[in-house]
Amino acid sequence: xxxxxxxxxxxxxxxxxxxxxxxxxxxxxxxxxAPRRQSLSRPPASPEEPAGPAGPVPGxxxxxxxxxxxxxxxxxxxxxxxxxxxxxxxxxxxxxxxxxxxxxxxxRCCCGCGCAxxxxxxxxxxxxxxxxxxxxxxxGRGCGAESLLDDIVLTHxxxxxxERFLQQLHQHFVLAAGSPPARWEEGSxxxxxxxxxxxxxxxxxxxxxxxxxxxxxxxxIKELYLLIMKDTSLYHELEDEILKLHQLVxxxxxxxxxxxxxxxxxxxxxxxxxxxxxSCLQTRVAFRGSDEIFCRVYMPDHSYVTIRSRLSxxxxxxxxxxxxxxxxxxxxxxxxxxxxLVTMASSxxxxxxxxxxxxxxxxxxxxxxxxxxxxxTFDSLVPLPEEIQVVPGDTEIHRAEPExxxxxxxxxxxxxFRCIHELExxxxxxxGERGRRETANLELLLQRCSEVQHWVxxxxxxxxxxxxxxxxxxxxxxxxxxxKQNQDMLSFYAIxxxxxxxxxxxLRLTWEKLPGKFKNLFRKFExxxxxxxxxxxxxxxxxxxxxxxxxxxxxxxxxxTFLHEGSKTLLDGLVNVEKLxxxxxxxxxxxxxxxxxxxxxxxxxxxxxxxxxYVRQLxxxxxxxxxxxxxxxxxxxxx
Amino acid sequence: MPEQSNxxxxxxxxxxxxxxxxxxxxxxxxxFRESYIPTIExxxxxxxxxxxxxCTLQITDTTGSHQFPAMQRLSISKGHxxxxxxxxxxRQSLEELKPIYEQICQIKGDIENIPxxxxxxxxxxxQNREVENSEGEAMAKKWKCAFMxxxxxxxxxxxxxxxxxxxxxxxxxxxxxxxxKKSKQQKRKEKLKGKCVVM
Ligand SMILES: Nc1nc2c(ncn2[C@@H]2O[C@H](COP(=O)(O)OP(=O)(O)O)[C@@H](O)[C@H]2O)c(=O)[nH]1
Ligand SMILES: [Mg+2]
Numbered sequence: 092x093x094x095x096x097x098x099x100x101x102x103x104x105x106x107x108x109x110x111x112x113x114x115x116x117x118x119x120x121x122x123x124x125a126p127r128r129q130s131l132s133r134p135p136a137s138p139e140e141p142a143g144p145a146g147p148v149p150g151x152x153x154x155x156x157x158x159x160x161x162x163x164x165x166x167x168x169x170x171x172x173x174x175x176x177x178x179x180x181x182x183x184x185x186x187x188x189x190x191x192x193x194x195x196x197x198x199r200c201c202c203g204c205g206c207a208x209x210x211x212x213x214x215x216x217x218x219x220x221x222x223x224x225x226x227x228x229x230x231g232r233g234c235g236a237e238s239l240l241d242d243i244v245l246t247h248x249x250x251x252x253x254e255r256f257l258q259q260l261h262q263h264f265v266l267a268a269g270s271p272p273a274r275w276e277e278g279s280x281x282x283x284x285x286x287x288x289x290x291x292x293x294x295x296x297x298x299x300x301x302x303x304x305x306x307x308x309x310x311x312i313k314e315l316y317l318l319i320m321k322d323t324s325l326y327h328e329l330e331d332e333i334l335k336l337h338q339l340v341x342x343x344x345x346x347x348x349x350x351x352x353x354x355x356x357x358x359x360x361x362x363x364x365x366x367x368x369x370s371c372l373q374t375r376v377a378f379r380g381s382d383e384i385f386c387r388v389y390m391p392d393h394s395y396v397t398i399r400s401r402l403s404x405x406x407x408x409x410x411x412x413x414x415x416x417x418x419x420x421x422x423x424x425x426x427x428x429x430x431x432l433v434t435m436a437s438s439x440x441x442x443x444x445x446x447x448x449x450x451x452x453x454x455x456x457x458x459x460x461x462x463x464x465x466x467x468t469f470d471s472l473v474p475l476p477e478e479i480q481v482v483p484g485d486t487e488i489h490r491a492e493p494e495x496x497x498x499x500x501x502x503x504x505x506x507x508f509r510c511i512h513e514l515e516x517x518x519x520x521x522x523g524e525r526g527r528r529e530t531a532n533l534e535l536l537l538q539r540c541s542e543v544q545h546w547v548x549x550x551x552x553x554x555x556x557x558x559x560x561x562x563x564x565x566x567x568x569x570x571x572x573x574x575k576q577n578q579d580m581l582s583f584y585a586i587x588x589x590x591x592x593x594x595x596x597x598l599r600l601t602w603e604k605l606p607g608k609f610k611n612l613f614r615k616f617e618x619x620x621x622x623x624x625x626x627x628x629x630x631x632x633x634x635x636x637x638x639x640x641x642x643x644x645x646x647x648x649x650x651x652t653f654l655h656e657g658s659k660t661l662l663d664g665l666v667n668v669e670k671l672x673x674x675x676x677x678x679x680x681x682x683x684x685x686x687x688x689x690x691x692x693x694x695x696x697x698x699x700x701x702x703x704x705y706v707r708q709l710x711x712x713x714x715x716x717x718x719x720x721x722x723x724x725x726x727x728x729x730x
Numbered sequence: 731m732p733e734q735s736n737x738x739x740x741x742x743x744x745x746x747x748x749x750x751x752x753x754x755x756x757x758x759x760x761x762f763r764e765s766y767i768p769t770i771e772x773x774x775x776x777x778x779x780x781x782x783x784x785c786t787l788q789i790t791d792t793t794g795s796h797q798f799p800a801m802q803r804l805s806i807s808k809g810h811x812x813x814x815x816x817x818x819x820x821r822q823s824l825e826e827l828k829p830i831y832e833q834i835c836q837i838k839g840d841i842e843n844i845p846x847x848x849x850x851x852x853x854x855x856x857q858n859r860e861v862e863n864s865e866g867e868a869m870a871k872k873w874k875c876a877f878m879x880x881x882x883x884x885x886x887x888x889x890x891x892x893x894x895x896x897x898x899x900x901x902x903x904x905x906x907x908x909x910x911k912k913s914k915q916q917k918r919k920e921k922l923k924g925k926c927v928v929m
Binding site: 399 | 767769770771772773775
């Protein structure tokens, strides 16, 4: 199960469970559970939406768009969004614009940002409509076109694969460079080319770091880039932009098939098994699908092999490496005996992975492991023994100062948060509907969030003495308070959820021993994380914070999922621009949170390094049954 | 890290390509392959007897390169016994064992009580021999450990290697035979190896 699902499912998690996943997902013995991808956080592709870009434009709608003068702001004629500073403009526009044939269901600015949304358009025309408006932005006429540009660059993959989007951009440039259509005014060819350049620049800025993963998109960019570089008319007018383009193309390391591959990347240690090495102290860098990682695959008898694999490897690829390593001979791998790949949680919950599934590594639960076995041995698989032996709690948490633990938590979570590419937020929610892009860094953060929750419970429940446990409880509340001060709402939320775990909250004797001041403080924290009225309290607190801050990321994903499921992307062949805008607005809030660096002053003394290493490689029990067992052992009579 | 169960852990070290994985796979599964697949870290498990009860023998096959010093340190500190492999066809591979041996000494300290076996593998390739048997013996004497020449390819001395290594363990009685608390008849019972399917 994915961490977010877990969070959504957990009774104390404050997040409502959405109906997609039926309860009781633990498969009975012998049953092969449904693929994990059908998860809460990734709704299956909605059948209403066509799988590919729509066919030819129905003439009427296309004309409807062409009627609009290029300068006129493209806004939804139906949009009554209040509080918009351009309300009067809109009223005037409304008179000029022919009524939309079929108003989109979400004509209202759904994110409440008050920005002017653009009108819906067929997928093929949306880019043209954007290009029409772009010179306006170049002359500083308000943010409308710029925000539309950003909206479309961030979210086009909802209705158009990135490669197609770039091909269209390329076509527009070729068209503008040739003889312009008769209705174009003087110089409009040049203006169109400049608009294409602006889109390309913005695209490259946004996709930086991701493009080396996309070979075919890289090819189109290279071609377009060469066209632009050869265009002298453009060069004279826009030297700065061209130079910027040149620089960007250099830095994005486009992967084009006929070129020498980039120098071998270092293998990155990703898994718990490899975390206990020096590298855990190094600053985290973002993972990409082409990164090579190590991965342990276990056998039914708990033997294991370590394979080296691309992060994006498919289950099939993984099984091929395992088979090769084990000298799994041909007779053995005849149909019936072929290996299957299984994920198993510490609780024993297991699921078969489908051969075509990709990048499964980052979607594993905290203490889940990959197993390779034959179909007949599936039933007999048992989880690895708990890695944590129940030794009376004497870990670093008892020695370290709460300030230090909190600051190291914040620093680490900031690193993880920064590694997430903006597009991962979009891709995570729409995963599986359009071409796949990895969302590994986002998944790792979610995994971490769940890890912190379990860490709180694990430490408390491994602490045997009542007095010592109450002291630890106080310390954890203090840590949550400092995280909140650090504007690290992710750690804060995770700790509060962890303390609300039923196995912890039932420890009546421990809670009774907590000083009144801390009881009150925790009550306040519970209020702050109360999900009522759509997390109103939390949202208000967050709104008052200035960047840098670390939000409670699962809530952002919940909002995005809500936006996605609440309205269709395409309606009668028109793209719901409103929806794109709202999704892009969400992504822009993340951009804002990270717009300033988070600097904490952390010493590098040995004691500090020890705390740092501890915080970065938490060892937790994620088996709820085991946590309950520990809890009942500590306080049998409670509640 | 708390001591894990009653597993008996053997770690195999040596330069890349000397035949560590081949020895382990020959022992565990009875197979041999000509192709070379670099190892990162694999661990195989077998049931053996230890102090008259059943326990698990864990054999950890390591990478030849020094790419992962921290992993190497961790395997040494967790290991109970060590196999140091070189190839008789490469003097260099014997030289490369020195730093590993020294690291074991440094981490384990009391080296004389640690079962260590120096192994000259590939002794089927006599025509390409670079290290004489006597040189291997001399090195073992210097290192106060046992010595043996093997061939994973021809299955020469492979089972003996593991049995001898376990015999070196003085702090407990570990044996490939499962004798348990049962009668002497059962003591001579077939080895579990053949039965224990390690996939
Ligand atoms: N002739 C011969 N070749 C061997 C022997 N053991 C291993 N090899 C070969 O040596 C190469 C490296 O073996 P491998 O076990 O992967 O070495 P490792 O890197 O030490 O694990 C492979 O091609 C094996 O087939 C042996 O005893 N005799
Ligand atoms: Mg090997």
